[in-house]
Amino acid sequence: MTAKGITERGVPAWAQALPLAGVFALFFVVPLVLTVMVSLWNYNAYEIVPDITARNYWEAFEGCANRLLSATPELCTTLKTYLTTLRICLTVWLITLALGFTIAYFLAFHVRSLTVQIVLFLICTIPFWTSNVIRMISWIPLLGRNGLVNQALVTTGLAGEPVEWLLFSDFAVIVAFVHLYTLFMIVPIFNSMMRIDRALLEAAYDAGASGWQTLSNVVIPLAKPGIVIGSIFVLTIVMGDFVTVGVMGGQQIASVGKMINTQMGNLQFPPAAAHAVVLLASVLVLIWGLTRLVDIRKEL
Amino acid sequence: MAYRNSKPISRRSLIGGAGAVTVAAGAQAVTGFPTVHAQEPKVLRYLGTAVNQSPDIARKVKEDTGIAIEYIPVTTDDVTRRVITQPNSFDIVDTEYFSLKKLVPSGNLLAMDGAKIKNFDKITPVFTKGALPSGKVIGDQGTAPKKVMFLEGENSTKFATQPTQWATLIPTVYNADTLGIRPDLIKRPINNWKELLNPEFKGKASILNIPSIGIMDAAMVIESMGEYKYPDKGNMTREEIDRTMKVLTEAKKAGQFRAFWKDFNESVNLMASGETVIQSMWSPAVTAVKSKGIPCVYQPLAEGYRAWAAGFALSKSIKATKKADLAYEFVNWFLDGWAGAYLNRQGYYSALLETAKAKMEPYEWAFWMEGKPAEKDIKAPDGTLLEKAGAVRDGGSYDDRMGAVACWNAVMDENDYMVKKWNEFIAA
Numbered sequence: 183m184t185a186k187g188i189t190e191r192g193v194p195a196w197a198q199a200l201p202l203a204g205v206f207a208l209f210f211v212v213p214l215v216l217t218v219m220v221s222l223w224n225y226n227a228y229e230i231v232p233d234i235t236a237r238n239y240w241e242a243f244e245g246c247a248n249r250l251l252s253a254t255p256e257l258c259t260t261l262k263t264y265l266t267t268l269r270i271c272l273t274v275w276l277i278t279l280a281l282g283f284t285i286a287y288f289l290a291f292h293v294r295s296l297t298v299q300i301v302l303f304l305i306c307t308i309p310f311w312t313s314n315v316i317r318m319i320s321w322i323p324l325l326g327r328n329g330l331v332n333q334a335l336v337t338t339g340l341a342g343e344p345v346e347w348l349l350f351s352d353f354a355v356i357v358a359f360v361h362l363y364t365l366f367m368i369v370p371i372f373n374s375m376m377r378i379d380r381a382l383l384e385a386a387y388d389a390g391a392s393g394w395q396t397l398s399n400v401v402i403p404l405a406k407p408g409i410v411i412g413s414i415f416v417l418t419i420v421m422g423d424f425v426t427v428g429v430m431g432g433q434q435i436a437s438v439g440k441m442i443n444t445q446m447g448n449l450q451f452p453p454a455a456a457h458a459v460v461l462l463a464s465v466l467v468l469i470w471g472l473t474r475l476v477d478i479r480k481e482l
Numbered sequence: 483m484a485y486r487n488s489k490p491i492s493r494r495s496l497i498g499g500a501g502a503v504t505v506a507a508g509a510q511a512v513t514g515f516p517t518v519h520a521q522e523p524k525v526l527r528y529l530g531t532a533v534n535q536s537p538d539i540a541r542k543v544k545e546d547t548g549i550a551i552e553y554i555p556v557t558t559d560d561v562t563r564r565v566i567t568q569p570n571s572f573d574i575v576d577t578e579y580f581s582l583k584k585l586v587p588s589g590n591l592l593a594m595d596g597a598k599i600k601n602f603d604k605i606t607p608v609f610t611k612g613a614l615p616s617g618k619v620i621g622d623q624g625t626a627p628k629k630v631m632f633l634e635g636e637n638s639t640k641f642a643t644q645p646t647q648w649a650t651l652i653p654t655v656y657n658a659d660t661l662g663i664r665p666d667l668i669k670r671p672i673n674n675w676k677e678l679l680n681p682e683f684k685g686k687a688s689i690l691n692i693p694s695i696g697i698m699d700a701a702m703v704i705e706s707m708g709e710y711k712y713p714d715k716g717n718m719t720r721e722e723i724d725r726t727m728k729v730l731t732e733a734k735k736a737g738q739f740r741a742f743w744k745d746f747n748e749s750v751n752l753m754a755s756g757e758t759v760i761q762s763m764w765s766p767a768v769t770a771v772k773s774k775g776i777p778c779v780y781q782p783l784a785e786g787y788r789a790w791a792a793g794f795a796l797s798k799s800i801k802a803t804k805k806a807d808l809a810y811e812f813v814n815w816f817l818d819g820w821a822g823a824y825l826n827r828q829g830y831y832s833a834l835l836e837t838a839k840a841k842m843e844p845y846e847w848a849f850w851m852e853g854k855p856a857e858k859d860i861k862a863p864d865g866t867l868l869e870k871a872g873a874v875r876d877g878g879s880y881d882d883r884m885g886a887v888a889c890w891n892a893v894m895d896e897n898d899y900m901v902k903k904w905n906e907f908i909a910a
Contacts, residue, residue: 228566240903259906266909317732319747320753329755346685348739349757429748432741433691434734436909444693444908447559449566449584451692 230451238456261459263436264464270352270427270437271420274359276415279409281360282367286408287401289368290375291383296348303372306365314425319359321430325349350432358430359420366419367412373403374408381394410476414469421465524549524808529565530576533642533746533766534792539821544873547815548841549808553735556669558692565590570799574809579791580694580716580891582650586639591795593633593648598810600816601817602649605833608884609653609791610645615835618885624698624716624892626655629789651793652813654834655825658883662753666777674786675699675706678760679733688752688761689730691742693904695891697723698788699762699772700730703886706785716892720899743906753778756802765829768876773866782877786888793833822882826850831880854877 224233246258257265285306293299309317324330325348332348335341347353378401386396403411426440433440438461445454484547524547526593528535532555540551554572556564562581566573569590577585596602606615612628613619622628631650632642641650663672668683678687678699690696694847698785700869704726712722733739740758750770752758763780794813800806815821822832823841829848839847845857853875860869869875877883894900 201878228587258900259909263909264907281855290739315747319751322751322757326757428744432688432739433741433744434742434908436905441905444901444905446563447557448693448897450898450901 217455217458221459223452223455225452230448238453239460242452242456242460255323258442259436263441266436267421267427267438268357268464269361270435272409272463273356273422274363275413277356277360278364278367279366279413282371282410282412285364285407286368286371286375286405289372290410291377294307298481306368308350309361309365315357317362319429321354322349325354325357350430350434352431352435354430355427355435359423359425362418363416364427366415369403370415372409376407378404408477409477410472413472417468417472418465421461421468490694506671526550526553526805526808526812527554527571527573528576529556529574530570530792531555531561531738534576536824536863539824541825542820543812543815544797546820547649547811549812551812551897557777565571565604565705565797569797572797573800573805574648574812575795575797576792576797576893577651579627579630579651579793580893582630582641583625583677583893586633586650586797589639590798591650592798592801593638593650594652594795594813595636595637596647596649597812598814599649599817600814600837601834601837604836605653606835607818607831608656614881616881618881620885621786621789621888621890623714623889624788626868626890627656648791651795653791653793654816654821655830656789656791656818657754657765657772657830658789658877658887659762659764659880660783660787660877661760661781662701662768662771663779663781664753664756664759664777665779667759669758672760672781673784675702678703678762679707679729681736681738683738683760685737686757687738688741688743688749688758690741690749690762691908693901694893694897695740695764695788697726697900697904699890700726702783702788704729704783706783706828713890718895720896723894723896723903726868727907730760731907732900734907734910750889769829769862769868773862773867780876782883782886785888787877787883788889788891789884789887790891824863827861829875831884835880846909849875851880852880853877 207322221237221238222234224231224237242260243258246261249256249258249259249416289299289302293302312320322329326332327344327349329347329348331345332341334345335345382400382404383396386400387477391399422439424437424443427437430439431437438457440455441463442457445451467479504624526549528551528856530553531594532553535553535555540553543549543551554564558578558581561575561577562584565575565585565589569588575591592611607613608620609627610630611628612622630641631653631709632644632646633648634640634642634646636648638648642648654786661672661675661678667686676784677683678689688700697718698715701712704710705715707729709729710722710725712718716872718726732833741748743752743753743761746764746767749761749763749767752761753763753767753771754774754776757815765780768778768780794809794816796806796809817837819834819839819841822834823846825832826838828841829847829850835851836892839851842850846860848854849856849860849869856869858871859867859871862868877886
């Protein structure tokens, strides 16, 4: 693609871009500016006061340095919460990536018929057919203390008594996330793979490459844009999600979203906004890192 | 007031088929608006939590008064948020007394004029004096309704210490909360709040994840353990908050809690599935577990109950409009008995006991309010069987339950600090 200079584009091009730009300005830029603005305001029990203060940011990280540098170093709540969120996020990312890539590979290269591809694709969307709440609640009969998995473990003698960590634990949160968001990995990776010229695979075979060599030297590099886009989907969704963490973690696992939610519930809008800005910044850093790996705009 | 001075309408005459007419006539006498308005669409936007917004009540109001209720169901937190940020988005709000410390200073709610409330002087003294109808004084720690029930004047934002004509909320419903237990899984009597943190129930306990309420349940536990006696559980100092959260955090780290819950359905699921055997609970959640045929007891405890109360207020956006008259008509209807009986049959309590009593069967009243064994099967308003004949209500009579209230849901002065500490607890 040859890049044209902005000056060469005429009025029609600008006019075509206008509706989307307008939507973005109204529903993205304006709320974002408002959030940043409110994060600098002051507040009390029942009102928020226009101001420019660093109070909310200061309080978010209050005591963090002291605690880290003290004789018995420990993390402050905010850092601990971010770390938990990040840990869950990266675990989910790795698992969905492995699963998503494998499934997409199977769909793209092993399933030859378009109909079968479509049918299998639809099956992948099944987790989205039910409401979030129902989906969450339905894990209890499966993973709970008296759930199916535990019943099976106990009757087969694999476990003496019901295993408790299956539900309301990091494990449960990660299972639920993987179940929900693997599709977001599958779709873009599958899309990238379908664009790979099959002649390249034949050429690799003819040149004597093994299956693994073809995979690592041909398929993965060419599927990179899909991998990055899928990763951005998964990382951004998981970083901000607090409903899944809340329900599957039995509300015992902190997440940044939950922290913001609790503050909103107590009418503490400015500190909630400050946390939202910090969260946004950390997600942007993650995405920036990913786009350093692949220039998506070039690859598309 | 012309109405109150006139010969009182016999309560029975309200019940009969003429009830609707009488109520409407009564409301007109009270508010004095002409009959022409009846021909205009009568719609009220009712902001509140879904738990209180029953379609049966809306249907019955429509039938009796022609007022169409448009429910705006949101969470407790969102009720507060909307009152403060969008007072134009509703006409009447159903909110809890503990929110008033936040709501009243905003000036977005109108004081309720007692002179326009037909049965204003008959509202139970639980609200006006902090005592039972029998005169027994009940616990007033936290935001007890009597502390925030009245304003000094129509346009005042200061709470009055004595009853005045101007009420912050006209009470609708209240109850005394305690722990729910699974007797079939615990297999021994539970009599104290401290059992919530008893290591015997390690990994099988739960507390609710609403900071202001959760911390009060925790305070009940700590007092029961004999660790500390709070001057006011509903208004802790920073040291007291730290002390309370320390005990909770240690329990959490030791794996005492299976989960925390925030949503009504979560609490039902935890209990019904046996994931938990002892937890903070709300009365209708216990009923919901029972209606699945699973044994569940709303266990009365020696240290008493944590109570809550809710009521109606009008948005300032309808001040001196026909909508305001309509809202008063609705509130008067609500206090007239049908709604009260409906609430009593679910295990809640109505603000006007005598009007509700008139609309309940004697055996229902005896079961729900007097703590007597049920003469017949007790059914919920929708007809599902709640208790078989012979059963006794958990905790007994109204006087036994409300008389044992130790504290009320509250917003503390140190609320911001408490929320911060609660977040730390969740992250621990």
